[in-house]
Amino acid sequence: MKYENIKNYSEEKFRRISGMKKATFAKAVEILAQKYSEEHSKNVRKSGRKPKQMIEDYLSATTTEIMVYEPH
Numbered sequence: 001m002k003y004e005n006i007k008n009y010s011e012e013k014f015r016r017i018s019g020m021k022k023a024t025f026a027k028a029v030e031i032l033a034q035k036y037s038e039e040h041s042k043n044v045r046k047s048g049r050k051p052k053q054m055i056e057d058y059l060s061a062t063t064t065e066i067m068v069y070e071p072h
Contacts, residue, residue, distance in 0.1 A: 001060055001061070002060065003057050003059075003060045006018065006060065007056075017064065018060055018063045018067075019063045025056075029055055029056050029059055032055050032058075
C-alpha cells in the first residue's frame with residue numbers, strides 16, 4: 001500500500017497495516033534515506049535513473065509483506 005494512502009490514518013490503523021508505530025516508521029525512513037544517500041554518493045558518475053517510488057513506499061510494502069507472509 002502506498003504511503004500517501006496510509007500516512008493520515010490513525011495511529012492504531014497505521015500500526016495494524018504497517019506493523020509499526022508512526023514514529024518508528026519515520027525513524028526507519030530516516031535511517032534508510034541516510035543509507036541510500038551514502039551508497040549512491042559513492043557513484044561518481046551519477047548515472048542511472050531516479051527511483052520511481054519514495055523510500056516510504058518501499059518500506060510500507062516491505063513491512064506489509066512481512067506481516068502477511070505465511071510460510072507453507
